[in-house]
Amino acid sequence: MIHLDPEQVSAARQGDRAALASVVRSLQRPVYGLAMRMLAHPADAEDATQEILIKIITHLGTVRDDRAAGGWALKVASRHLVGMRKRGRVEAMRMTFKDFADDLETGLVAADEDQTETAITAIAIEEIKIGCTLAMLTCLTRSLRIAYVLGDIFEMSDTEAAEALEITAAAYRQRLSRARQQVTDFVQSSCGMVSQGAACRCEKRLTAAQDSGRVTLGAPAFGLAAPASDIPKLRRQIRTLEDGRRAAALMRSNPSFPTTVGDLVMAVLK
Template identity: 35%
Template sequence: MPKEQFYLVDKAVGGDEQALEELLLGVQDMVFNLSLRMLGSPHDAEDASQEIYVRVITSLSTFKKESAFSTWVYRVACNHLLNYKKSMFAKMPPLSFEYYGADIDAGHVAAGGARAVGVDEDLLAQELKMSCTNVMLQCFDSESRLIYVLGTMLKVDSKICGEILGITPEAYRQRLSRARHKMAGFLSEYCGLASSPRCGCKQRVGYAIQNRRLDPANLEYTKLAQAEASAFIQAMEEIDSQSHIFANLPRYRSPQKVQDYLQKILHSEDMETILSGEVQ
């Protein structure tokens, strides 16, 4: 597979749009899911994914073939997302597990609003679960979030993660263990998915609607098409008992908006300039 990818990279750098398209289509879901977990909202993930595609294209000639193409794309994406300042959460005061826990304790109201708009309550609870888990990740600082997402949700090898972050695999595993321990403690205390009585997705639906955190008329996660689970399943050692809550969250296909943007770039008259790396 790497040799085939290297061949496609050579062709793409030489101006072969079909080779470039094949390369990017192979990583588009990966890029979107990483962006979604890092930024906490589908809209921000769409915007960031588009920017990452441009960075990948303009930097393609610098790919030295010292790793798999997908590993290199991870590195480009991670560097971009670690410094991303345009997301909704980047513009807000930093979240913390303490703040989120207090919000959970305060956030139980009747879910009458859900029934009033005629939306199935189970569907709303599932939507809230997807939203809540992604928002929960924002309680980490950006590097800890990236470490947790790569190790627990995307199951990237520790050697690769260490290379991305510029640390040893051992240091990465230590930081991942600390992040998992912190998340596990929070989940066991507050999250109904981990059998805590303090919160359940259905219990929070009414509160989320009341505070405009959940819009029954616009279920963002429900609208996303799920990717084939087999494409993401890899062996992973269970380090804590709560890892499955995040490890088993669905992986999504790149939204049509992002796919359309990618096609627009690929078939642009300026593709030769973009491939040359002259676009800033």
């Protein structure tokens, strides 16, 4: 999941600032992407990413094998995100899957077809899907959440994910199985992207999302300049999959979130 150039890592460890900047640029997007899926809020994810990058930079000299630096960085990031004392803003809501299902059934309004065809509204509907799937993950405990993120979203092997989390492969498989079952049960019953029988549809959440301030037309919270996916087409594609694969396909449909937090970290280090 995190790949670093061994030569750049070696040069950075020897004090080459340009190499260090390159390492940080290579780290910022995957670390931020992991933080987004763990914390479900851009500002919280940026704060956590900054803290993680500083930890990595500070301890880069302890890396014994430059070729293994990416795996080591993932361990640092995973340990930090699971062990954070402070809860993120979405985590602080302490939603259970039952709470979330009830929330999704509130305020559903059929969307105006002419409105949903505009680019601005399409981005907003995409953001509803992104925000919903990220918030859904916070219904899992952190240990189950990161197991699910590494395994089903980033598609790491049991061995790789277990190493990143510093647990046995058997323990990792148990966590992933529990997380996968909880997510699958939820989306099958409550998510219209996955199940035709579920009432919720991203476009039907638009009015409620605007009223609550979760979405603002023309001011995307996740940095989207254009819709990352065609929601109706994605819905059809996901429903063609086997039941057990639908939830993961939905989660993987989210974009690679852009960030410049690494530049901020390098600026602080001047």
